[in-house]
Amino acid sequence: MNTAATTDRAPLRAGPRIGAMMFGLMLGVSLAALDMTIVATSVRTIADDLGDAGLQASVTTAYLITSAITTPLYGRLSDVHGRKPMFLVAITIFVLGSLACAGAGSMYELAVFRAVQGLGAGGLFSLSVTMVGDAVAPRLRARYTGRLIAVYGLFGVLGPVLGGLLADSPELLGITGWRWVFALNVPIGALALLVVAASVRLPRQRGHHRVDWWGALLLAGALTPLLVVAEEGRNWGWGSYPALLCYIVGVGLLGAFLLVEQVMGDAALLPAQLVRVPTARLGGLVGVVVGFAMFGVISTLPLYLQIVGGSSPTGAGLLMLPMVAGIVVTTAVSARVIERTARYRIWVLLGCSMMTLGLLGLSTLDADTPFPITAVCMVVFGIGLGANLQSLTLAVQNALPAADTGVATAATTFGRQLGGSLGAAVCLSILFSAVPERITRAVADASQTPQFRAVLTDPAVLAEPANRTLAASLQGSGDVGASILADSSFLGRLHPVLARPFLVGFAESLSPVFIVVAVVMVLGLVATLAMPDVVLRGADADHHRPSTAPVPRMKLPHAPPPPIPAPHVHYSDPTMLSHPPAAPTRDRHHNAHPDVGPTVPGSGASARRFLG
Numbered sequence: 001m002n003t004a005a006t007t008d009r010a011p012l013r014a015g016p017r018i019g020a021m022m023f024g025l026m027l028g029v030s031l032a033a034l035d036m037t038i039v040a041t042s043v044r045t046i047a048d049d050l051g052d053a054g055l056q057a058s059v060t061t062a063y064l065i066t067s068a069i070t071t072p073l074y075g076r077l078s079d080v081h082g083r084k085p086m087f088l089v090a091i092t093i094f095v096l097g098s099l100a101c102a103g104a105g106s107m108y109e110l111a112v113f114r115a116v117q118g119l120g121a122g123g124l125f126s127l128s129v130t131m132v133g134d135a136v137a138p139r140l141r142a143r144y145t146g147r148l149i150a151v152y153g154l155f156g157v158l159g160p161v162l163g164g165l166l167a168d169s170p171e172l173l174g175i176t177g178w179r180w181v182f183a184l185n186v187p188i189g190a191l192a193l194l195v196v197a198a199s200v201r202l203p204r205q206r207g208h209h210r211v212d213w214w215g216a217l218l219l220a221g222a223l224t225p226l227l228v229v230a231e232e233g234r235n236w237g238w239g240s241y242p243a244l245l246c247y248i249v250g251v252g253l254l255g256a257f258l259l260v261e262q263v264m265g266d267a268a269l270l271p272a273q274l275v276r277v278p279t280a281r282l283g284g285l286v287g288v289v290v291g292f293a294m295f296g297v298i299s300t301l302p303l304y305l306q307i308v309g310g311s312s313p314t315g316a317g318l319l320m321l322p323m324v325a326g327i328v329v330t331t332a333v334s335a336r337v338i339e340r341t342a343r344y345r346i347w348v349l350l351g352c353s354m355m356t357l358g359l360l361g362l363s364t365l366d367a368d369t370p371f372p373i374t375a376v377c378m379v380v381f382g383i384g385l386g387a388n389l390q391s392l393t394l395a396v397q398n399a400l401p402a403a404d405t406g407v408a409t410a411a412t413t414f415g416r417q418l419g420g421s422l423g424a425a426v427c428l429s430i431l432f433s434a435v436p437e438r439i440t441r442a443v444a445d446a447s448q449t450p451q452f453r454a455v456l457t458d459p460a461v462l463a464e465p466a467n468r469t470l471a472a473s474l475q476g477s478g479d480v481g482a483s484i485l486a487d488s489s490f491l492g493r494l495h496p497v498l499a500r501p502f503l504v505g506f507a508e509s510l511s512p513v514f515i516v517v518a519v520v521m522v523l524g525l526v527a528t529l530a531m532p533d534v535v536l537r538g539a540d541a542d543h544h545r546p547s548t549a550p551v552p553r554m555k556l557p558h559a560p561p562p563p564i565p566a567p568h569v570h571y572s573d574p575t576m577l578s579h580p581p582a583a584p585t586r587d588r589h590h591n592a593h594p595d596v597g598p599t600v601p602g603s604g605a606s607a608r609r610f611l612g
Contacts (some may be wrong), residue, residue: 010307020198021199022147025128025131027188027286028087028128029125031192032124033125033151034155038163038181039114042164045168046181047107050110059110059114062115062118062596063118064227064420064421065224067121067418068421071123072270072410072415073122073216073409073410074127075409075410076269078127082447087123087124087200088193089120089145092120094120095120095186095189095190097113097115097119097426098117098186100113100117102175102180102183102186117182118272125414127409133145135254141263145393146332149327149331149386149390153324154296160317160320163317165314166178166182202369210267212268215268215270216261222251222253227259227425227557229242229246229250244556268525274411277400279395279398279531279534280411281394282376284396286392286524287419288415288419289520289521290352290388290389290392290416290419290421291423292520294385294423297422297424299427300428301362305374310492322378322379323378326379326380329383331390334387334390344398345532348391350384351384351387351388352384352388352525352599354380356522358378359517361373363518364511366504367500367504395531397409401423414590428594431510432506434512442508443505446500446556452498453493454503456471461495467493468500491503501599
């Protein structure tokens with residue numbers, strides 16, 4: 001019997017039924033991804049109904065802050081109390097928060113309930129990836145984490161589609177359309193609870209580690225004012241007294257958080273080994289950059305498709321499908337290649353490069369760009385995103401001990417969510433700060449042309465109220481550039497000649513946004529170049545690659561030594577699930593790289609036969 005194959009196959013048989021488990025985890029991931037973006041296209045309708053448009057940013061920020069802060073906390077708690085119990089807790093909190101959001105009676109209530117929803121959302125994606133890490137060996141994780149990443153990207157991009165579709169519906173089954181944005185989570189979450197409770201059979205890992213509650217509170221206090229000023233800085237003024245107060249409070253609490261992390265040591269919310277180990281440190285930095293770019297594009301590109309392209313919110317979401325295709329296809333391909341080669345760094349390099357190229361292409365969009373060119377740029381960006389998302393998670397998981405899989409995965413997800421929160425806030429601030437000036441300038445340039453002046457003085461054109469209002473604004477002191485921020489629907493009622501300067505100015509306002517994001521991606525590319533190029537734990541690529549060199553025939557002077565028996569393994573030990581000990585050999589070499597553990601022969605073929 002092949003002892004190496006036996007030790008590789010048994011832990012997987014002792015784990016959960018992988019198909020049912022993956023279905024439950026995908027449901028959880030879809031909830032997390034959907035609520036990151038679904039509110040973006042429906043929040044204006046919600047604010048009109050509840051009566052306080054000034055709190056739109058608070059509704060978004062409350063969710064982002066609590067989901068980002070609780071992500072590393074779930075990682076630490078799952079290392080202490082087990083993955084499955086904490087995942088069930090996360091789904092339960094998320095469903096209860098969603099139910100409360102669906103019944104909110106004011107924007108203040110909605111902001112509070114969104115914060116509760118975020119408390120559960122913080123554990124959905126990170127714990128899903130962590131449980132896959134517990135169930136399969138590192139080399140095989142790419143196949144299954146790739147499916148989770150594909151679901152995350154798909155629902156993250158389709159969120160604005162569903163949000164716009166539901167917000168446009170006055171009523172469904174007796175419930176106001178926008179309330180279904182949150183009520184939709186309840187049946188999906190309930191199904192996820194049932195499937196995960198029935199299918200996941202991971203052993204419960206109980207530890208005696210401390211939980212860094214003070215670190216979580218201080219990090220929440222530090223990020224709150226920084227995200228608020230990122231959202232409101234364009235309205236307050238970046239150097240105003242409220243903005244300066246947010247800077248001071250945020251930086252002060254961030255310093256206190258770093259001091260607490262030093263005191264907590266290995267029990268810290270973000271342990272020191274995440275900084276000491278090169279792959280974990282650089283992978284976390286690249287994760288922040290990728291999240292910044294991903295949510296920066298997702299939050300601004302649909303606006304271009306709606307305002308410049310004339311699509312509805314639902315149509316703009318459907319036009320984002322080329323990006324989804326790039327994410328899904330590249331995720332599937334990279335998973336198979338990583339499984340065969342056990343190397344991931346080339347995919348991070350490819351991902352950062354393709355994302356940068358896609359952003360540079362998007363920065364050239366104007367009011368006359370055909371959609372096929374826009375779609376090509378989205379595909380290129382999606383390819384880079386798909387190559388990056390799972391590779392970064394595998395890199396950080398592989399760099400740290402198996403006992404820290406939960407906190408490693410949570411730290412990577414936290415970095416991506418933090419980068420996403422900053423990306424959405426910063427990119428929208430840059431866009432909305434540039435829009436009034438660019439549109440005002442475009443209208444002033446167009447008003448000098450004979451065609452524009454002729455249309456503006458045509459009585460038949462002025463019979464339309466929207467055209468008449470614009471003419472009055474041009475003759476008075478009205479700020480025509482700022483009008484599009486309050487309500488862009490009037491563009492559809494304007495004469496095409498009068499509407500064109502608005503489209504030109506808005507398209508020009510997007511160019512600096514994508515250039516800034518591209519510069520940030522270059523920083524991520526530089527960090528990727530510094531990452532060590534190592535082999536995933538649990539698989540030696542050279543061991544599985546057929547050798548083309550001839551094998552010399554040797555004469556043995558004595559009988560060969562008896563085979564060394566494989567060590568006896570107790571598979572009730574949870575540490576054996578992902579990394580079973582290798583059968584001892586006399587001449588296998590230990591991998592001495594600090595980011596990689598010892599290689600395990602025979603970890604590929606038998607596991608692939610079992611998992612399909």
